[in-house]
Amino acid sequence: xxxxxxxxxxxxxxxxxxxxxxxxxxxxxxxxxxxxxxxxxxxxxxxxxxxxxxxxxxxxxxxxxxxxxxxxxxxxxxxxxxxxxxxxxxxxxx
Amino acid sequence: xxxxxxxxxxxxxxxxxxxxxxxxxxxxxxxxxxxxxxxxxxxxxxxxxxxxxxxxxxxxxxxxxxxxxxxxxxxxxxxxxxxxxxxxxxxxxxxxxxxxxxxxxxxxxxxxxxxxxxxxxxxxxxxxxxxxxxxxxxxxxxxxxx
Numbered sequence: 001x002x003x004x005x006x007x008x009x010x011x012x013x014x015x016x017x018x019x020x021x022x023x024x025x026x027x028x029x030x031x032x033x034x035x036x037x038x039x040x041x042x043x044x045x046x047x048x049x050x051x052x053x054x055x056x057x058x059x060x061x062x063x064x065x066x067x068x069x070x071x072x073x074x075x076x077x078x079x080x081x082x083x084x085x086x087x088x089x090x091x092x093x094x
Numbered sequence: 095x096x097x098x099x100x101x102x103x104x105x106x107x108x109x110x111x112x113x114x115x116x117x118x119x120x121x122x123x124x125x126x127x128x129x130x131x132x133x134x135x136x137x138x139x140x141x142x143x144x145x146x147x148x149x150x151x152x153x154x155x156x157x158x159x160x161x162x163x164x165x166x167x168x169x170x171x172x173x174x175x176x177x178x179x180x181x182x183x184x185x186x187x188x189x190x191x192x193x194x195x196x197x198x199x200x201x202x203x204x205x206x207x208x209x210x211x212x213x214x215x216x217x218x219x220x221x222x223x224x225x226x227x228x229x230x231x232x233x234x235x236x237x238x239x240x
Contacts, residue, residue, distance in 0.1 A: 038174045038175040039116050042171075043218055047218060048120055048218075050225055051120040051202070051218070052120040052121035054121075054200055054225045054226065055119055055121035055122055055152070055189065055216075056122075057191055058152050058189045058190060058191040058200070059121075059151065059152055061152075061153050061190060061191070061192060062101055063101055063133060063141075063153075065153075066133070066136065066139055066153045066190055066197065067135070068197070069136065069138055069139055069153075069190065069197055069229070070136050070138045070139070071231040072197070072229040072230065073138045073155075073159045073160055074159065074161075074162055
């Protein structure tokens with residue numbers, strides 16, 4: 001890990017299009033400003049990692065696991081948001 | 095395009111049906127192209143199938159069908175990469191997960207799809223929303239015969 005010391009209002013550049021600025025330092029809390037291209041997601045690490053784990057867990061589900069989900073809907077398609085449109089021909093789950 | 099999947103066998107997907115996720119998804123960063131499939135036995139459910147990895151698919155639902163008052167605040171910086179400034183231009187779905195025997199919905203990180211541009215992104219909604227909102231089924235009470 002590269003370790004740099006910065007004072008308030010100083011910045012770090014990552015690559016040629018990401019800039020991190022120390023906006024404020026108060027006690028043991030640092031406020032960071034991040035300037036990055038819109039397509040690069042920026043998140044608190046623990047939040048991102050939790051989402052990663054949840055996606056990986058979710059990616060193991062199979063149609064047999066989700067069979068009962070219709071019963072848990074509280075609304076039918078006519079008065080809720082539209083259900084995901086079939087992007088291609090419907091498929092028979094195995 | 096014909097793709098071979100572990101859940102649905104071989105399926106045909108039109109190029110125009112493909113949704114591109116420029117950043118992939120957290121944990122699935124390599125999967126940039128997905129097809130949204132209907133589940134033929136379950137109209138509440140769709141499957142986002144990765145077109146480059148046949149074993150990777152996510153069950154998704156329209157969140158308000160299960161959580162009627164679900165409303166999200168999504169920072170503009172999360173929507174800009176999709177070229178939308180308003181959630182009304184997008185379709186929002188949430189990923190179905192599981193904890194123990196219960197199905198859950200990821201309300202914290204919904205997937206936002208720009209249907210016109212066929213692009214998508216999983217965004218982090220502001221606020222204290224659960225990654226695993228547990229679904230329960232309301233079963234009608236069993237009636238005993240007289």
